[in-house]
Amino acid sequence: MLALAANHPATSPTTPPGDVVHAFATSPCFGADGLCLSARESGLWCSRDGGATWRPASEPGDGRATATSAVAFSPRFAEDRTVFAGGHGVVLRSLDGGRRWRAMVLPSPPPLVSCLVASPNYGADGLLLAGTLEDGVLRSTDRGETWRRSNFGLLDPSVLALVAAPGFDRDEALYAGTETGLFASENGGRSWRETPFPDDVGPVLALAISPTFAADGVLWAGTERSGLWRSADRGRDWLRVDPGTIVEPVDGIALPSAPEAAEVVLAILPTEAMISRDGGRSWATALAAPVGHGGIASVAFPSGAGVGSELLVALRDGAVVRGTLDV
Amino acid sequence: MSTVARRVPTASAARRPGVVLQPAVARAFGSGVRQVVAAVRPTLGPTPRLVAAAKPFGGSPELLDSGGAVARRIVALPDAAADVGAMYARSVIWRTHEEAGDGTATTAVIFQAVYEAGARWVAAGGDPQALRTHLGRASDLVLGALTAMSVPLRGKARFTQAALAACADWELACLLGEIFDVVGGEGQVDVRGAPGRGSDREYVDGMHWPGGVQSALFVADSPDRRAVLEDAGLLITDLDLTDPGDVRGIVARARAAGLRGLVVVAQRLSDRAIGALTASQDPPGFRAIAVKTPGTGERARFVAMEDLALLTGGRVVARAAGDRVDDARDDWFGRARIAWADRDHFGVVGGRGDPRQLRRRVARLRSALQEERDDERGTALRNRLAKLLGGSATLWVGGASPTEAAARKANATRTVAVLRGIVVGGVVPGGGAAFLDCREALDAAAAASADAAERAALLLVARALEEPTRTIAANAGAEPGAVLAGIAEAGRGAGYDARNGRVVRMADAGVVDSTAVAKTAARAAIAGAAQALTIAALVQHRSPAIATQPA
Structure with missing residues (x-):
């Protein structure tokens, strides 16, 4: 049986009372640098010891904290030390592993960035995409310096989730989850087309793409009110895989990359993480959120998701639980 | 450079009123077809030669590189009987231009080849009505084969190559390649004249x-x-x-x-x-x-x-x-x-x-657009759709002179139509290669047929489908027979890359044609020739009206 094992107790959140974590990410070099970033209502927070202790990341300008809502590491972080965070009307960029930050202003009126995605081919194309709650998708082709709305065909401007295909350098495939459905782009976000995802099942909060997407075309979508959905043909047809099992909003989805765990799916809900080992047909609680921390905000697999791999569970109040995905 | 002279009909012997019957019909009609197609033929391929059209009242001639425009400038031939064939060919070519915006020279050369081969078969005692029926089946086989080999086109580089094949203008091709990558087939693309030599594009966000x-x-x-x-x-x-x-x-x-x-x-x-x-x-x-x-x-x-x-x-x-x-x-x-x-x-x-209502309206407009056959109403629907989808692009086209700017703008407008067709219908190997690959289906059907008229129809269409490649090779200065032999050796998907003078796999080399244009050209050419082969008599008047618009 697969289970999530919490190897350590929850850390102290070290945050102002009432603070909320909106997004959480670990460095691609986590094993060496222990770096993780937490986008919170109180600003951007940084830990360099694997989430044990936290302090505010440097803020641009006069040092006032900017509420942040999204965070993303460059796929080439080991070489370029670049990391991004999004907030209200700005994208913050650090070129030194999160020590100093610069704010790039988004087109007015300022939108709230809900998610950030760096192109898997970022080293070559410098492409960064920001999903926003008001202005759809903003696109930067100069590593975040300048931004432009890129919403042709995106009929719903409230974007909650964005994901790029692993073979993005070849197929330029992107998917955007919105308040009313799911949109696809086959040209790197220059234009969008709606998918047949039902528009009456509630907002799409989370998206995940199979590590072998080029071969299997499997895409997952987590919704606020209607559980988890799966497509096996690059988003053309959709099927709900958990009839009735998942009743909470699906805030995140994690797919192990190991071949032996091809059918394993982890769904991150506000009060628990649920796991399926049969492609979503049956579910079991993998980890209940520790009491008193406001629930689960996000889960990160620092060295890639796989059976036995380490994971970090970020709780809403800023605390972190470290564990492993065990058999 | 070829020259087209606009002739004003005169009361010559060739203009006497009367009725022309077979076999004179085929000779005269074929002569008219040959003259029009000969004028259009130089424009086929990526290395088109210009056609100079004399102006009725003197002055420098008009320089044309579009088969449709060339055909349109031929308003009458001095021989009344040949004139009927010329005007008929003109209308077949123009039909392709109207429907697809491109592929006119391809239509012309296939049409002539089918007509002439069919006329020989009829002259040898064949039944023209039976031939016409079987040419219809041959056309269906060709269209089916083109559909089967069609693939979607994606990416700026590919769109640029397709645009270049359609307009032979590198600057316009680069701009249009980018525009279509951004707005796709449903976006609104306006082509407007720009002051100065250069061209540029502008994207307008929203409606x-x-x-x-x-x-x-x-x-x-x-x-x-x-x-x-x-x-x-x-x-x-x-x-x-x-x-x-x-x-x-x-x-x-x-x-x-x-x-x-x-x-x-x-x-x-x-x-x-x-x-x-x-x-x-x-x-x-x-x-x-x-x-x-x-x-x-x-x-x-x-x-x-x-x-x-x-x-x-x-x-x-x-x-x-x-x-x-x-x-x-x-x-x-x-x-x-x-x-x-x-x-x-x-x-x-x-x-x-409300995004849901917006999606429903967009779906309704898409459906209406698919059903719409009227150009004007279709354009209005497309513009509405583009507005609701949230973006449009403007291509500003300049030129060294007002004449060149106008010609480039017309070229860009035509290429936009071609690229729109490509987004919707995909592409096939270009340079005539797709037509060559259709021969396999025709040859197989001919081998399986016991009907002489059907075999003749299938085989003469198979032969006619070589004509675009032959013409492209000849226009590029190559020997058509040698080129066809090289392609046969290279196998399916191979064609003649006239820019580089080599036989290559056309899709790999980025030489593609719009499937919609290829199908329109093949359908118009074969159907036009099939109907022409059933003409048994020509009626000529004393002073035939000059055709100012293709029929």
């Missing part, structure tokens, strides 16, 4: 219409004469607003609704109403402007207002419904992240309409 501000006062304080309102409300009506009290009431309701800006979209505002709207800017922090109701004509205006209301989540205050502006409630205001207007246009970005 915009012709019809700018109602008064220059609304843009007077902006250096670029453009008003931009953030988080604005829109009151959409086809009423004339003449009472300043009405305008003040609207402004008061907009302020009470918490709007930071207001765009009044109305048929007309009186000077006093404009004054009231201008005065509403005080105190600062709120801005209001008025723009003209979009659309010309009642129907177009209504549709544009409905689309604007849907996009922004507002409600049309409609004269026909008996609405009055002082009935307007908060939820009648449309809302947009940005509304802008200048002297000529106004637009909205980030309309706050």
Whole structure:
């Protein structure tokens, strides 16, 4: 049986009372640098010891904290030390592993960035995409310096989730989850087309793409009110895989990359993480959120998701639980 | 360079009235076909040669590189019987131009090859009606084979290559490749003349219409004469607003609704109403402007207002419904992240309409567009669809001289139609290679047929499908027979890359043609020839009218 094992107790959140974590990410070099970033209502927070202790990341300008809502590491972080965070009307960029930050202003009126995605081919194309709650998708082709709305065909401007295909350098495939459905782009976000995802099942909060997407075309979508959905043909047809099992909003989805765990799916809900080992047909609680921390905000697999791999569970109040995905 | 002379018919012996019967029909008709196709033939391929059309009243000749334009310039031949064949060929070629915007020279050479081979078969005693029937089946096989080998085209580089194949203008091809990568087949692409030599493109985010501000006062304080309102409300009506009290009431309701800006979209505002709207800017922090109701004509205006209301989540205050502006409630205001207007246009970005309703309207328009056969109505539907999808592009085309600029603009417009067809229908290997690969299906069907007329139809079409490759090779200075032998050796998908003078796998080399254009060309050529082969007599008048428009 697969289970999530919490190897350590929850850390102290070290945050102002009432603070909320909106997004959480670990460095691609986590094993060496222990770096993780937490986008919170109180600003951007940084830990360099694997989430044990936290302090505010440097803020641009006069040092006032900017509420942040999204965070993303460059796929080439080991070489370029670049990391991004999004907030209200700005994208913050650090070129030194999160020590100093610069704010790039988004087109007015300022939108709230809900998610950030760096192109898997970022080293070559410098492409960064920001999903926003008001202005759809903003696109930067100069590593975040300048931004432009890129919403042709995106009929719903409230974007909650964005994901790029692993073979993005070849197929330029992107998917955007919105308040009313799911949109696809086959040209790197220059234009969008709606998918047949039902528009009456509630907002799409989370998206995940199979590590072998080029071969299997499997895409997952987590919704606020209607559980988890799966497509096996690059988003053309959709099927709900958990009839009735998942009743909470699906805030995140994690797919192990190991071949032996091809059918394993982890769904991150506000009060628990649920796991399926049969492609979503049956579910079991993998980890209940520790009491008193406001629930689960996000889960990160620092060295890639796989059976036995380490994971970090970020709780809403800023605390972190470290564990492993065990058999 | 070939030359086409526009001839004014004279009362010569060839113009005597009378009836021409077989076998003279085939000779005369074929002569006319040959003359028109000979004039069009040089324009086929990526290395087209120009055709000079003399002007009726002298002056420098018109230089043409489009088969459709060349055919259109041939308005009459001196021999009345040949003239019938010429005008017939002209109409077949023009039909392709009208339907696909390209592929006219391909149509011409296939048409001539099918007609001449068919005429020989009929002259040898074959039944023209039976041949016509079987040519229909051959056409179906060709269209089926083209559909089977069609693949979608994606990416800026591929679109650029396809554009280059269609327009043979590198600058235009690069710009159009990028534009189609961004807006796809459903986007609105406007081609406009630009001052100067160069060309450029511009993307307009959101939805915009012709019809700018109602008064220059609304843009007077902006250096670029453009008003931009953030988080604005829109009151959409086809009423004339003449009472300043009405305008003040609207402004008061907009302020009470918490709007930071207001765009009044109305048929007309009186000077006093404009004054009231201008005065509403005080105190600062709120801005209001008025723009003209979009659309010309009642129907177009209504549709544009409905689309604007849907996009922004507002409600049309409609004269026909008996609405009055002082009935307007908060939820009648449309809302947009940005509304802008200048002297000529106004637009909205980030309309706050219901995305579900918007998706349903888009689906309905897509469905209507698929069914629509009328060009004008189709264009109107496409423009509506593009507006609702939220973006458009303008290609500004310049040239070294007004004549060159006009020719490049026409070329760009034609290429836009081709690229639109490509987005919808995909591409096949270019340079005539797709037609060569259709022969396999025809040869197999001929081998399986016991009917002499059917075998003849299938085989003569198979032979005619070599004609585009032969012509492209000849136009590039190569020996067609040697080129065809090289292609046969290389196998399916191979063709002649005339730019580099090599036999290559065309798709790999990026040499592709629009599937829609290829199918239109094949269908028009074979159907046109099949019908022509059944002509048994020609009736000629004393003074045949000069054809100024293709039939």
